[in-house]
Amino acid sequence: MEISPVFLPVIGLLLALWTGWAVSLMFKASRDTQKAEAHRKAARRLSRMVEEGPAIPLLVRVDGRIEAPDRFARWLGLDKVPEYLSELAGPEGMGLSEEQVERLSAHVRRTQKSARPFKMALRPPGSEKSLALRGALADPAVSPSGAALIWAFDFTETEDELARLGEEAARARDDFGALVGLIEAAPMPMWFRGGDMQLRLVNKAYVEAVGAQSADQVVAEQIELVEKVGGRTAAQVAQQSADRRQPIERILSATINNARRTVRVTDLPLMGEGIAGYAIDIEEMEEQAREFRAFREAQRSMLDQLSIGVAQFDAQQRMSFANQPFHRVFSLPPGVVSERIRFDQMLTIARENGKIPEVRDFPAWRKEMAEWFLKDEPEEVNWPLPDSTHLRIVAQPLPDGGLVVIAEDRTEQLALSATRDTLLRTRTATFDSLFEALAVFAPDGHLELWNRGFPIAWGLESEVLDGHPQAEQLLAEIAKQLADPKAISEIGQTIRAATLDRKKRDGRIELADGRTLTYAGVPLPDGNGLLTVLDVTASQQAEEALRERNRALEEADAVMTRFLANMSYEFRTPLTSIGGFAELLSQGIAGDLSAQARDYVQAITTSVGKLTEQVENVLDLSQSEAGLMPLRKTKVELLPFIEQIVRKREQAILDAGLTLDLNGNANKVVEADRQQLQRAIGHLLDNAITHTPRGGRILVDIAKRRGVNRIAISDNGQGMSQHELARALEGIRMSKDGKGIERRHGLGIPLARQLVEAHGGTLEFQTRKNAGTTATITLP
Template identity: 65%
Template structure:
């Protein structure tokens, strides 16, 4: 059969449609297969997710049958999940649910099935630590038609433990909060809390008392601040700044509490978004103690500056904290050096200034001194310096790790010690070399020191003095050697008087060997007593001889007095008679005399006059030396008196061709005997006239001094040598052969005696070829 093109086309179309349908069926079948496979995988994944989920679904049908995972059996402590709800109790009381739990669960399920009311309950299988939460609802008809109940069982054992722990912590926190609130309320310092707006929300009782309010509510309501504004910032503004910076702020301010200004340390503590807490600590006592401590430290430094001992304190960091002026002076610290210098540097600078000993290895020496900071006891050293200074260094470690360094300049002390040792040795040597016997007794009566002569004076051996015997023991040893042993008690009384009574006493004792000792007790400044013993045997004998001689001299003096009285009469009477008869002859009573006879009579009268003066001088000198010169003192105007004496020698001055200058101003009066004073002044003028050659000059000067009157008689004559002046002052002396020895005239010795009899002095200065200068001093 011959096919037409149209048929072929239709066949092709048919085949193509068939192929397309087959292909579509194949594709649809593959898609359904893939969807089925995906559904199976999703179901398995869902089942697995349900098995791994923290909750297990339990379906309870109307007839009581149950459907759930075997995991639920493990949670309930059952080996296998039963088919009915009533079998969840199990046969063993230690497995499954208890009867009460099962009854409650059954009732809740029944109510849900009937009324669709959800329920919640908790189950704890007996004998198990597992806690189960059950949430029941009416099951969706797609899940289980017919009014079944769907129960979700959650294992919240861990949550339950955490919840119990949280509840315990909450209870404990509540108790702690209550205790904290009570503590804050009972706290002795003001405390407060501010909200985020920096307004007061809570204050304690101490805050209320501090601001003097009635209650905490009144403080919060009125926003009464404890602290005043400082530098324009109120307490609330400072708290806001602390909250903004989220940093605690602490400051010291003053506030009025109880009518008194107190220093407070105020702290603001940010609490995040909750607000700012604050408290104030009263530090007034601490500030007062700090002020007291500062004052004490300043007083201590001032006191240390007054000491002669240098004191410096170093801190635990080995830096200088303080040093007084003596320490700075001893170690020659620079004027600009401030506190804080290190100990090692101080030693280095002191070494450069020559204030440390010379050592070979200075770094090692300095390291050894640095170890003073770590030792547990004080160290003392002696530092001899190059300039002869001796320092005593004491290093005292402090409990805080610091060090106190004490420096004492002992140069003078050592010098005094050396001087004291020398004095002690000198005293011992002096004691031993003295002629007197000496012993020093202590207040307790023991003999401390004695010289070598002491034992010999009493006839004691050195063995008797060894062991420093007491005064009573010494007296007992001396008593047998005394002429009268009872006198030994007087020796003990002398020692006791010098040591205990502090009185100087003395006496004499006679020894059996005929010697006489004079003893004296002298109290010493150190409390001891000195007993001096002197052998006066020879002086006693000499005293007896002197007494005999004194008696003889008294007798001789009486003879001398009678001799002078007789000589005054015997000399004057013949001279008066000779002068009288010569004057009668000159007057012509015996007849007219020739020229040669008148010359003889004139010579006799002149000789009588001169001899009369010499006799008067000898008698006056003898009486003066014997202390028998009579003085009739009266008030004299000195210038007229001296003028009269000078005028009496005017003829002799003119005859010798001399000039005389008399000087004197003002009024000078003295108490003196006119006759004797004129004789003394006349002898000086006569000597000046005799010693001055023609054309010479004599000066007489009167002047008033603070201690009396001065009369000067000077000349420019030939003068005298020192030996001639000495002989002139000695005048008439008795030679070794008992005969008078004429040295010079009697004028100067007599003038000296007469001036001294008036209580004055006569000074004579003379040089050969220059003249003589005589000065009379009268009171």
């Protein structure tokens, strides 16, 4: 079959048309598919947006069937969305209650009939969610059969917020009312200014302070509490606070209740418009502050007078005060208080001055000391310093976080304590070393202190005293050792007199073992009483022996007195007879004598005179030493009396080639025995004549000084050494065997001394070898 050439083009054209139509159908199908896909995506997006939206749609048809997302069921606590509206009332704790379903059904029916929208809020039983339901007739595009569309909103948070806001509003109203009442009842004046700085509100205290009738009068008349200060009124100061948006506080004087008081006025800008103000009466605070400052100054002045160093540090550990002793103890430089140095700096300065103990790690030690600020209880430490100073440091924390440091130099106290301990030990050793037995009793009667000899003296065991017994207990033990136990009361009275009566009392007592004790009670300055006991048994025996010997001596003295009286007669009588016979022979009674015989008689007369004088000296010296020298005192004028004595020795002075000067006043009179005083002065003159070489000079001076008569006899002769003067003053003395007399030197000087002393005077010698001798007699 042959194909026409014309047919092929037609077929080609048809195929081309068919291909074009197929391609166009394909493009159209593709566009429809894309549109459908876009619609599906949009539907899914809208559905997702509805599901994720804050509201959930609920479609209720006329027959009661409902359509809603599963999220609505979860809001109600159901597993799935029920088919009908009436089925929303689930079991207990799930879904809505019957009452809530009935109310919702009534709203739905009314909307379906009248197309009237409704609003409803409910909380499913057993759920914390609050749901808001807004219902309206559904659009025909949604449901053409007159269904109701309900939007459910979860406004749990909103309702909680509203409830909270309501509570806050109610509380704010209550607080505002309370605040208004508080401001009105406040004891301090308070006020409020508007934007124009005019008073709008004042409290009762303000009204009373300015003396107004009411708050309306204050506002109407704009009565200010504070006068103009520094050219600015109170309103201008309030305006300045408003402009700065900062409170302004000032202290000034104001008239409150007709009295000038110091007040602290504060203008406080509020969040909105207006300025609030209040005035606090600080008059009492200022008075207390002044008193506190005065007290602080007085306290610091007092602390400066103490010998103990005191320093105060504030909560920042800076020094706020330190008295002079504190500066001295730690060698602090001036100005440390004004510079307010820190506590650690003070320790550093003290370390540089050697006023802290030697420590190995100073920074760690200083940090440890700084912990005193954090402690609750006082801290007390002892610091031995390198210079042997001992400090007692007390750190007292303060309630405000500060610290008071007290430094006491206890070096002297420790030295005194050591000295006291030494003295106590010395006293104990001294007590134990005494021959007396000592015991100290307290005023309450108990035994406080005793030495080792006390129990020995009374014959007691030392264990009896170990318990410091009362005096009654001790006396009961002592009574057992006495010869007469009843005599113990005397010892008790002695102890009582020393401790309570503060009187001294003594006595003597016999012990059963034959010993004799003397005791004495002595009050001590500290209120105690001292009982001292001494064993006088040996002394008593010696006393008896001495009494016996004294009686023997008295008898011997009487014998010696009789002997001296007898010897005076026995010596003088023969010498007088010899002298008398010699004188008769010289006068020729027995006949004329030859020249040689007369020389013999003259020699006998001279020897008798010398012997008589020596016998008189020996007897007078013996009587003087025995206290038997008889004196017959009369008034004697010294100058004529001594002149007479010198005249008797005039020839001897001339023969010796000497000169003698006599000086004195004729008015000098003394009470003396003329004969004995003449012998004393004569012996001294004879001694001066004998020991002064030819050409020498003797001076006799009579004077009266301070009521005492003075006779000085001086020469420029040989003089004596001190040893020779001592021998001369001894004169004669008994030999060592007691059977004879040993002659030491002439009898003149010892006899003169005895005679002067018998007159109540004194005889003194000033002599030097080869420089002469001065003998001074003083007579009352």
